Every structure is written in C-alpha cells, then in structure tokens.
Amino acid sequence: MNEAAQAPSSPAERPPALSVNRLAAARVAQLLARADELRLALHRDERGTCIVDAGIEAQGSIAAGLAIAEICMGGLGRVHLAATPREGWPTWLEVSSSQPVLACLGSQYAGWSLSATKEQTGGRKFFSLGSGPARALAAREELFAELGYRDRADSGCLVLEVDRLPPRVIVDKVLADCGLPPGALTLIVTPTASLAGTTQVVARVLEVALHKAHVSGFPLGRIVEGNASAPLPAPSPDGLQAMGRTNDAILYGGRVHLCVRGDDEAARRLAQQLPSIHSPDHGRSFAEIFRDAGHDFYKIDPSLFAPAEAWVTNLDSGNTWHGGRLEMPLLQQLWRQGAHE
Structure with missing residues (x-):
C-alpha cells in the first residue's frame, strides 16, 4: 500500500x-x-443531478478554471494565477500540494474512460475522460489498486473535458459506479477551447510529472511535496489548436519541483528522467504531433507527456538535482503574434 494515499485496510x-x-x-x-460571478451556467436534470457548463454556452472564466482545478485535486492542492511577466510570457499558473500523489493521481488525473454509442445517446456518440474526486468513488481504474486507495463519501464531483453536456446514459453510469443518488453528483463540463478549460488543463502540470514518475517506476510513497508552474496560453476557438496549446504549455513551459525521500541516486535519476526533452518528438508543437499520429494519443511517444524542466530534492540528504529546460522561444513562436518578425 502506498502510504501517501492513507487508505484504510478495509475501505x-x-x-x-x-x-x-x-x-x-x-x-x-x-x-x-x-456561478454568476464566474460566468457559469447550472443545469439540473429531472432527477436533481447538477451539471455545470463552464464553457459550452456559458462563457466561463479563468477564475472558474482555477476553482475547478482545485476541485480536480480533491481539495488537496492550490492553484494560483501569477500575473507577473516572466520568461517572456505575461501569465503563469502555480500549483502546489503537500499530498501530491493523492491530489494528482488519486483525483486530478483524467483516467476514467466514459463512452456511449450513438444508439445509446439517441444521436451522436460520446466520449470523455473523467477527472476529479468522483473517480476515487468508482475506482474503475487499475491505478487505484496500485495506490491502495478508494474513497467513501456522500457526494462526488467529476470533470469532463468535452464540448457538450453528457447524455443521460453517461450520467447513469457515473451514478451507478460511484454509488451516489442523483442529487449528490456534480458534473463539470470544461471544453478545452474555453477560458476555464484551458486553465484547468494547464493546471495539470504537477499531475503530469507525478504520472511520469509513476510510469518510470519511482516509488510514489517517497514523493512528499510537489510544486509546479506553467505559462497560461490564450484558448483557441479551434479545438485541436486549443488542445495543442495546453499540452505545449506543459511540455515546453512546465517547471516542476518534487521533494522526495530515499537514496540520492534514485532522486538524481528521477530528475533526469522526468523532462519531455527525452522524447524524439520534442521540439514540435503538440497539435502537429497529434495530427501526424492520426489523432490517436496512443501512437504518440509516451515519454513526451512530461514537464519541460524538473527539480528533485531529496529531503533525507538535502541534495537537489535538475533536468531538462524551458523552451519559451518555441512557445513565443506558437502563441504570440509578431514573434516571427
């Protein structure tokens, strides 16, 4: 059992x-x-399930994205907007957690696959990856067995990164898997091509590092603190470009500092393994990479999904290691008009 998750022996x-x-x-x-202040629209279906539109018909806001990001982290993370220009970009997100494994992997990670056929929806097929704390109620992913964690609560919240409200068949599945009555579930819909959507995706910069550490084999129970930052791009009205910008923000502008325990060699190796620079696709825009992969995430080199720069401190020795680097000139070319002039 991963001690960071603090799960009971009989959940x-x-x-x-x-x-x-x-x-x-x-x-x-x-x-x-x-909701009104944050430019959100609230919908309740006939059973009482609350669905929050954070960028479909509603305009949404950066402030909503910050709040949704903290909800995604299960109340165990802080997400702030730093409107102090640095590295040639005006606005940055800063993310921190003293329970990074549980906040990022046990809650924030978009790992719950939810899909429905057009026959089930009575129209278009539906697909989304669910993120946020309700994942831990359903525990449908193998990751929860690895974490040794499953939540128990009287209410739950799930975030969906899609551009339309979920059909009833999806709501029914979430309710059944989470074991919740309809009025106890909140679903938040955040299209990436929106202010809130772009913000809450870039706020996953720490989670991306935790996931990379996990797949690299670093013991998750040794990660005790996490801090990260990434530049916040403008959302694009084009869905593919919007997704590309949020990924590029992390791959080329994401900076992560992890505090761990254990031996120095493992900490040094983690700092070297984490950054995205090791991917052969590094240096190209994510939108271009995704297009060349036939719009199939699983055809993209997995090592690309990582922050640009990593710092790792071993609390047992007091030593710190560094790997990777920011690629802000590339982001300037991709995001800023006139950057080529």
Whole structure:
C-alpha cells in the first residue's frame, strides 16, 4: 500500500483518513454559489443531478478554471494565477500540494474512460475522460489498486473535458459506479477551447510529472511535496489548436519541483528522467504531433507527456538535482503574434 494515499485496510467498511470528495465538497459548493460571478451556467436534470457548463454556452472564466482545478485535486492542492511577466510570457499558473500523489493521481488525473454509442445517446456518440474526486468513488481504474486507495463519501464531483453536456446514459453510469443518488453528483463540463478549460488543463502540470514518475517506476510513497508552474496560453476557438496549446504549455513551459525521500541516486535519476526533452518528438508543437499520429494519443511517444524542466530534492540528504529546460522561444513562436518578425 502506498502510504501517501492513507487508505484504510478495509475501505469498504470505513472511509479513508483523507477523502478527496469530502475535502472537495466545500469548493464545489463555493463554485455553484459563485456561478454568476464566474460566468457559469447550472443545469439540473429531472432527477436533481447538477451539471455545470463552464464553457459550452456559458462563457466561463479563468477564475472558474482555477476553482475547478482545485476541485480536480480533491481539495488537496492550490492553484494560483501569477500575473507577473516572466520568461517572456505575461501569465503563469502555480500549483502546489503537500499530498501530491493523492491530489494528482488519486483525483486530478483524467483516467476514467466514459463512452456511449450513438444508439445509446439517441444521436451522436460520446466520449470523455473523467477527472476529479468522483473517480476515487468508482475506482474503475487499475491505478487505484496500485495506490491502495478508494474513497467513501456522500457526494462526488467529476470533470469532463468535452464540448457538450453528457447524455443521460453517461450520467447513469457515473451514478451507478460511484454509488451516489442523483442529487449528490456534480458534473463539470470544461471544453478545452474555453477560458476555464484551458486553465484547468494547464493546471495539470504537477499531475503530469507525478504520472511520469509513476510510469518510470519511482516509488510514489517517497514523493512528499510537489510544486509546479506553467505559462497560461490564450484558448483557441479551434479545438485541436486549443488542445495543442495546453499540452505545449506543459511540455515546453512546465517547471516542476518534487521533494522526495530515499537514496540520492534514485532522486538524481528521477530528475533526469522526468523532462519531455527525452522524447524524439520534442521540439514540435503538440497539435502537429497529434495530427501526424492520426489523432490517436496512443501512437504518440509516451515519454513526451512530461514537464519541460524538473527539480528533485531529496529531503533525507538535502541534495537537489535538475533536468531538462524551458523552451519559451518555441512557445513565443506558437502563441504570440509578431514573434516571427
């Protein structure tokens, strides 16, 4: 069992010491109460399930994206906007967590595949990857067995990165898998081509590093603190370009600092393995890479999904290592008009 997750030995009998859904509940309530201020639209179906439009018909906002990102982290992370120009870009996101494994992998990671055929929806087929604390209620992914964590709570929230509201068949599946009554579920829809969507995706810069550490074989229980930053691009009205910008922000502008425990060699190796620079696709825009892969994520080199720069501190020795580098000139060319002149 990963001690970072703090799961009970019998999760079916009692809730874990840290419940990402209970911790996120207050932030969900605040989001709903501030809906008009944050330019959100609230919908309740006939059963009482709340669906939040954060960028489809509603305009949404950066502030909504920040709030949604903290909900995604199960109340165990902080996401701030730093409007102080640096590295040639005016606006940055800063993310931190003292429970990075649980916040990022146990909650924020977009790992729950939700799909429906056109026959099931009565129209178009539907697909989305669910992220946020309700994932830990359903625990449908193998990752939760590895973490040794499953949540128990009276309410849940799931975030979907799609450009339309989920059909009833998807809502039914989430309710059934989470074991929640309809009125206890909140679904937040954040298209990437929106202010809130772009913001909450770039706020995954720390999560991307945690996922890369996990697939690299670093013991997750040794990661005890995480801090990260990434530049916040403007959302593009084109969905492919919007997705490309959010990924590029992390791949070429993401900077992560992890505090770990253990031996120095493992910490040094982690700092060297984490950055995206090791991918043969490094240096190209993600939109171009995705297009060349036939719009299939699984055909893209997995090592590309990583922050640009990594710092790793071993708390047991006090030593720090560094790997990778920011590629801000590339982002300037991709995002800023007149950058080629």
